[in-house]
Amino acid sequence: MSTALTKAPTPELHRLTLPNGLRVLLAPDRASPVVGVAVHVDVGFRSEPVGRTGFAHLFEHLMFQGSESLEKLAHFRHVQGSGGTFNGSTHQDYTDYFEVLPTAALERALFLEADRLRAPRLTEENLRNQIDVVKEEIRLNVLNRPYGGFPWILLPPVLYDTFPNAHNGYGDFTDLEQASLDDAAAFFDTYYAPGNALVTVAGDFETDDALAMVDKHFGDIPARPTPIRPSFAEPPPPGERRHTEPDALAPLPALALGYRVADPTADLDSYLAQTLLASTLADGEASRLQQRLVHGDGIVTDISASCGLLGPLDARDPDTFTITAMHPPEVAADQVLTAIDEELGRLATDGPDAAELARHTARWSSAFYGEQDRLMHRMLALGSRELLYGRAELVAELPQRLAAVKPEQVAAAAAAAHEGGRAVLVIEPSADNKAEAQQ
Amino acid sequence: MTATTTSGHRSAGQIGRTEAGPRPLPPLATFLGAPVPDVVDATVSSGLRVLAVRRPTVPMVELRLRVPFADSDPAHTAQAELLSSAMLTGTQRRSRVELDNELATVGADLGVGVDPERLGVYGSALADGLPTMLDVLADVLTSAAYPPAEVDRERERLVERITVTRAQPRVIAREALQRRRYGDHPISREIPTGAEVEAVTQEQLRALHAGAVVPAGSTLVLVGDLDPEAVIGQVEQALQGWSTDHPATELDEPPLVRGDDLLLVHRPGAVQSQLRLSAAAMPRSDERYPAFQLANMVLGGYFSSRLVENLREDKGYTYSAYSAVEFMRNSGSLLVEADTATDVTAAALWEMRYELGRLGLVPPTTDEVDSARRYAIGSLLISLDSQAGLAGTLSALTSAGLDVEWLRRHPERLAAVTTEEVAAVAAEFFAPTAFTGVVVADVDATGERLRALGGVVGPESS
Missing domain, CATH: 3.30.830.10 (Metalloenzyme, LuxS/M16 peptidase-like)
Incomplete structure (x- = not known):
């Protein structure tokens, strides 16, 4: 095990910044004849304006609708017709666009990304079409299913007070329907400046060739002012805040706990201790909450914990530590909360033992290797960590950094959660209340 | 290019045009073929087929075991689901927690899943941990104990999970589609009812495991930072206690789907x-x-x-x-x-x-x-x-x-x-x-x- 930890493959990284401010990260790796191109833009749903919830995600859809050199549908056809796959996603603090293709299509992929970062084709027709598509996406993932948006949409408004942190990143239908073409133009001009973006190229290429191609296609995008990134900081809640949400489609009650996490930029070690706290609590049959609540007391069907609302190291400060559980109706939510608090208190007092912590560290090492082994995941991890923290190297360093976390640091993380403020979201099945589900 | 609207930003029309105008799409470079790796393919004495591939891109090994696991008895679906939920809850040598601890020590995970055609065991481990993962796998395959208290708890959980699963529109649609296109053929039985699960006993699980979780006709795939020739011997050695006199049961082919309302x-x-x-x-x-x-x-x-x-x-x-x-x-x-x-x-x-x-x-x-x-x-x-x-x-x-x-x-x-x-x-x-x-x-x-x-x-x- 210790030998495995020391032979982590360290990616070769090259960085530069083009005169227009665009940052470039190259991660060559000739293992397979596949390349990836990703553009990370430093804007996520926390930055969208009041009255325009869901706009960052809607705008992500618009960026696939054509650009100066590409008709609608052309982007998809050129990527897939080159043998590649593509996607995009909108997070709290960033939006990514990417494709993975056979090596032969590298220049084409750079051209496609550059064309839409330079001159996207924003039209009223495409806007209306994509509002419909996004509404279908929200019906699919939230409105027409049990536990829709649990906990990522429903928990933040309980834990946070300010609009950026608390609002629904998928958006309300009324806000989406009011989105205008001028909103889209303003959003693009403000946030999609080259100085606010990062291009990551990963996989099978020669560094000099890729640099020349990046410069050729992105280099003449005119510089624009880069927006000043606001702080989203707000104080943690002083005590417990509780909210009950009826769910007409849910057959079993569920609950989510939300805690604040350390700022990963300012205090990575505390953040990693919280990451290991999540594992110690709920990762695997031998974890504390699984043993106690699932098997010992038999009061929850399933339980999980996560450091980061959308996963670990995926946002800047503030971010959320979550514990979620589903339980039978005979069990009261407070019974579940009491058992969780007792286990947090026990960890805060005694900490995990060293062997227990080493087991969780080993599982994390496996997870990081798994992430690095697939080009798409490796590229997106490099790009997001470079954009958020200026440290793509974190991708390779994490196994060792986690292995260095001491039991007392995890105990301190447990103590902070045990004693600090938190949000409690209770999902209450309300099958007789159909109107709630239809919105 | 620099014209702005009164609101301080360019209009959508201005954003979509540059002075240079549309640009030509770069051609594709020469396409290099897909290198498919060499596979060592062997059948060990128990009848288990083992495929091993060296791919040392990260110090890990991936494991996939597929056991054909069909049965025309309608009670099979519930038994198979509960078996897969309880398979990793204890062996003659190890408790549920001990199994998990041993796997975690080498960064390993094992999971079990089942469908009308087959039982699958899926896993990964740090490369150095392959012997441990194989040892745990062998222990589970040869002596899964289905301890009564664990089976009772997994039965309760499975009933609760089925309730949640059946509330999903995609599952409602899937179950209706399976019945519509395959009728009563066993392939349509993907999820048991809660009542069917309630009726499953520990003895049925042990009998199903002994009779149907068998090596002949099954396939084990190992891919990763390993020596493929040597790993075949390792598997033969580690799984030597897993044997049977009959092959695993394949699903009878379902009827071809026919057009209908x-x-x-x-x-x-x-x-x-x-x-x-x-x-x-x-x-x-x-x-x-x-x-x-x-x-x-x-x-x-x-x-x-x-x-x-x-x-x-x-x-x-x-x-x-x-x-x-x-x-x-x-x-x-x-x-x-x-x-x-x-x-x-x-x-x-x-x-x-x-x-x-x-x-x-x-x-x-x-x-x-x-x-x-x-x-x-x-x-x-x-x-x-x-x-x-x-x-x-x-x-x-x-x-x-x-x-x-x-x-x-x-x-x-x-x-x-x-x-x-x-x-x-x-x-x-x-x-x-x-x-x-x-x-x-x-x-x-x-x-x-x-x-x-x-x-x-x-x-x-x-």
């Missing part, structure tokens, strides 16, 4: 409907399969397809529309699906049928076929770009009676398909009359318009 399923208050259409397809071993694969891609097998461009990008009726082949051992079924808002459900079904008809009547053009072909080859290459992807692909192919040579040769087969061959397959297999299926929807809101289209029956009163 769509069955309406009422889901009161639903804000979105599930359209699920299905027809007979063909197995990957069929010589016309490459043409079929390309025809399916043009219809809805990838984003740049007729279904997506019509239903999503033109009409905005759906977030995702697609068509895919589900493979059985010697046959296949085509599945065409979309979820659409209640008020456009009938219109979306109309467009879906239109595209099915059009695929035969206005067959895929050379451009459409070429694009699908390049995507099929490229995405195959990309799917092999990880230990986990390669392990999963090899495991799936092996269960269909295919091997790595099939994979190696597939790009050539795709390259040889003609537009005429795609057109012939499209006309024969994708005709609207070849399809049956279900529509799960609020029938009070959608039924009248759906029935007006014809070819729709139900809902059955319950």
Whole structure:
């Protein structure tokens, strides 16, 4: 095990910044004849304006609708017709666009990304079409299913007070329907400046060739002012805040706990201790909450914990530590909360033992290797960590950094959660209340 | 370029134009073939087939074990589900927690899943931990104990989870579709009822494990930072106690899907409907399969397809529309699906049928076929770009009676398909009359318009 930890493959990284401010990260790796191109833009749903919830995600859809050199549908056809796959996603603090293709299509992929970062084709027709598509996406993932948006949409408004942190990143239908073409133009001009973006190229290429191609296609995008990134900081809640949400489609009650996490930029070690706290609590049959609540007391069907609302190291400060559980109706939510608090208190007092912590560290090492082994995941991890923290190297360093976390640091993380403020979201099945589900 | 509106930013029209104007698309460089790795393929004395591949990109090993696990007894579904939930809860030597601790020490995870065709054990470990993972796997395969207290708890949890699963619209649609296209054939029994699970005993689990979790006819795939020749011996040694006098049970082939009316399923208050259409397809071993694969891609097998461009990008009726082949051992079924808002459900079904008809009547053009072909080859290459992807692909192919040579040769087969061959397959297999299926929807809101289209029956009163 210790030998495995020391032979982590360290990616070769090259960085530069083009005169227009665009940052470039190259991660060559000739293992397979596949390349990836990703553009990370430093804007996520926390930055969208009041009255325009869901706009960052809607705008992500618009960026696939054509650009100066590409008709609608052309982007998809050129990527897939080159043998590649593509996607995009909108997070709290960033939006990514990417494709993975056979090596032969590298220049084409750079051209496609550059064309839409330079001159996207924003039209009223495409806007209306994509509002419909996004509404279908929200019906699919939230409105027409049990536990829709649990906990990522429903928990933040309980834990946070300010609009950026608390609002629904998928958006309300009324806000989406009011989105205008001028909103889209303003959003693009403000946030999609080259100085606010990062291009990551990963996989099978020669560094000099890729640099020349990046410069050729992105280099003449005119510089624009880069927006000043606001702080989203707000104080943690002083005590417990509780909210009950009826769910007409849910057959079993569920609950989510939300805690604040350390700022990963300012205090990575505390953040990693919280990451290991999540594992110690709920990762695997031998974890504390699984043993106690699932098997010992038999009061929850399933339980999980996560450091980061959308996963670990995926946002800047503030971010959320979550514990979620589903339980039978005979069990009261407070019974579940009491058992969780007792286990947090026990960890805060005694900490995990060293062997227990080493087991969780080993599982994390496996997870990081798994992430690095697939080009798409490796590229997106490099790009997001470079954009958020200026440290793509974190991708390779994490196994060792986690292995260095001491039991007392995890105990301190447990103590902070045990004693600090938190949000409690209770999902209450309300099958007789159909109107709630239809919105 | 620098003109701004009074609001301080450029207009949408200004943003979409530059002085230089549109630019030409760069050509593709020379395409290099997909290197498919060497596979060591051996059958050990128990009858277990072992495939091992060296791919040392990260210090990990991926493991996939597939045991054919069919049974025509309707009680089997519940027993198989509970068996898979309880398999890792204790052996003669180790408790549930000890099993998990031992795996975690080497960064390993094991999981068990089951469907009407097979039982799967999936795992990964740090490369140094392969002996430990094999030791734990052997312990589970040869002496899973199904401790009564653990079985009782897993039974309760499974009943609760089934309740939650059955509340999902996609599961409601899936169960209705399986019954509609396969009737009572065991392949339609994917999820047991809570009552069926309640009735399963510890003795039944132990008997099922002893009789059906067997090596002969099963396949173990190992991919990663390993020595493939040596690993065969390691497996033989570690799993030597796993033996039996009979092979694992394959599922009888289900009947070919036949065209029929769509069955309406009422889901009161639903804000979105599930359209699920299905027809007979063909197995990957069929010589016309490459043409079929390309025809399916043009219809809805990838984003740049007729279904997506019509239903999503033109009409905005759906977030995702697609068509895919589900493979059985010697046959296949085509599945065409979309979820659409209640008020456009009938219109979306109309467009879906239109595209099915059009695929035969206005067959895929050379451009459409070429694009699908390049995507099929490229995405195959990309799917092999990880230990986990390669392990999963090899495991799936092996269960269909295919091997790595099939994979190696597939790009050539795709390259040889003609537009005429795609057109012939499209006309024969994708005709609207070849399809049956279900529509799960609020029938009070959608039924009248759906029935007006014809070819729709139900809902059955319950």
